[in-house]
Structures are given as structure tokens and as C-alpha cells.
Amino acid sequence: MYFVDRAVAVIKPKQPFLDWLNQLPDTDMVDLTLDSLRSDCTAILLPEFVDPEEGVAHIDEISEQLFKMELASWDEDESLWPKDLSLKAFWEWFDVEIHSTVIDSVDDDITNSPASEL
Template identity: 30%
Template sequence: MKKNKVINLFGNNKDIKNAAVKYSALLEKFMSPFAKEFVNFEYQEDIFEFAINAWNFGNMSSILDNDEFEEIISNAKDDAINYDLLRKMIAYKSLNFEEFSNFIIDFDIKTTNKKLSITVVTENEETYMTNVLLQSSETELTEDEFDENYINRSAISIKPLQPFIDWHNAIYTDATIDTTDLNDINIYLINSTSYADIEAHLKKKFDKYFMLELEGWHTNKTEWPQRRNYKMFKKWFEVTISTAVFDLEKSPVSKSEF
């Protein structure tokens, strides 16, 4: 899925009334003024996740007092590239969509006849905040339960299978590979709650993983398989999930761009 298709969602800026409103339409309207600022996002899912986080933060800013909210939002400063955009979108949500107080908890992107559409799942303010508090109390770690180097992530390992090998060898006829060349596989860290329904997670994210795996072996996107779907993903890759990740090293973990 290409990022430029996201811009096609932003054509309808008509006023949306509160009665029986579709939050998917609200989300598109909310994202519209910022379409040109999403150029640094490579994947559609990342754009929508970012916008949904901004929407939910905007809701929280109306509920919490300023000190509480600033303490929460300060955690987002680690992503310095997008922090300013996040703050702008939060302010825009509070100013222009204050009456729409539902939180967006999930979304699904579909492409039909080359047209992109998104559906969302929402929760009202009371339900969402109750669930947040319950989740926080359930996941609070103590020294008796976990080592201090426990990382609040799950891990997905993705191993290419024979169809992937066949695709690669059709391109690199003079440098073919086999299963023995695929022992060094990629591992992706995900939100520690996503493993609860890994099938739903993969159905939403499969093309992002697909593209990352393809790019690791061949950067010419015109020679990638073009009609990728979830059924094809399952045939091309073996996926293994690890629900607990520990860092046993003393040096801190660092993140960097490829």
C-alpha cells in the first residue's frame, strides 16, 4: 500500500453533523489539513495510527488537567521528528472537533477497485478511560514479577518461505538462494497487547511486513509482486510470535533510522 493513496481520502471537507456521525468520515476530515505533512511516513498504517493517536490525545486534553496531560504527552517527545506535528493535530482536534468525544480504538483499511476506504471502531469516553485504568493496573510491573530489563513489547519473527525464494531467484539468476540462506531472519517488536489477537494484527499490518522483507533483498519496487494480499503473505512467510522480551545487556537500547 502506497502512501500517496492516503491523500485521495482528503477530498471531502463538507461540514459533518454530530447526529449519527461516522467517525471514519470525521477522521478523514480531521487529517485533511495535514495531508502534506505526512510525506515522511512510508506506510499508510503509520499515518492513520499517528492521526488516531493525535485524536485520542486531543480527547484526553479535554478531560485531564494541564499538568496531568503534559506528563502523559511528554512520553511522545522521543519521536522528535513528529512531535511538533502531533501537538498541532492535538490542538486542532480540541479546537474543531471537541464535541466528538469518542475515542478511536481500532481501524481497518481496505482497497476496492483502487479506491481506499477506512473503517474505525470507537469507545465512549467513560469506557475508554476505564479500560485504560484497568490495563494500567494489570500491567504494572513489580520487581518480584519481572526483571528490571523486561521490555513492554512482543516480538514477531518472519521467515521467508519457498515462494519468496522462487521470486528472488527469478530475479537473481546468477545469485540464487535456498532455505539455508534464510537462517538470519528479521524480528519486529510490536505493542505487547497485539499478540492477544495476532491474526487481526497481521491482517492489518501484513503489507508493511511484506514490503520490509522484499526491500531487504531487492529495492526495485517495480519488480516486487504487485497484487499482495493476506493469503499470499501467509504462503510466503512463516510467522512466529514471542510474548515476552527481555534485554539482558547493560547498555541502553537505541533506535535509529535505516
């Protein structure tokens, strides 16, 4: 096992995200609950930090990109996305857990590929 020179943030949708999903046209997510939505969330690697507020500040800097990524993972039609993708809206729609220790349990090299640019 190896320490990785990153921190990690787990992006957890809140009720406004679920409400948005449920109002999408042709939605077939009748059984989707907030608990199920929050059970398998996106994890984002962050730069290492000394103070947890540094991790929060980094999330603030990339919040619009994260917001768009989360929306696109469910519906790529931007016309159906909320109009307000502000920092304030991001924090209303998502909880973020920040963890300072990342350990790689796999001996193989990590393969990087760019995330789509939104």
C-alpha cells in the same frame, strides 16, 4: 537483564519468496536455499498482548508494510516485486513466529531510528 514491554514476531520466508528471489534478473544467489534464507530472519517488536491472536492481528494490520520491507531488503526495484501484496499473499509467502516475552540483556539504552517508509 530487563523485561521489555513488547512481544516479538520473527518473519520467515517461505518457498514463494525464494522462487521470487531466484527469478530476479542478474541474480547471483545460486547457492541460496530455503533453509539458509530462514536461518537469519527479520524480528519485529510488537505491542504486548495477553492472547497470541492479538499478535497475529497486529501482523495482519501491518502485513503490507512488512511484505514491502522484506522485498526491498533484497531488491528495491518495485517493478520487480509481485503485484499481489495482499494479506492472503503475505501468509502464503511468510511464516510468522510470535513470542510474548522479550528480555533485553544489554544494560545500554536502546537507540531508535525510523525504518524507511514503504
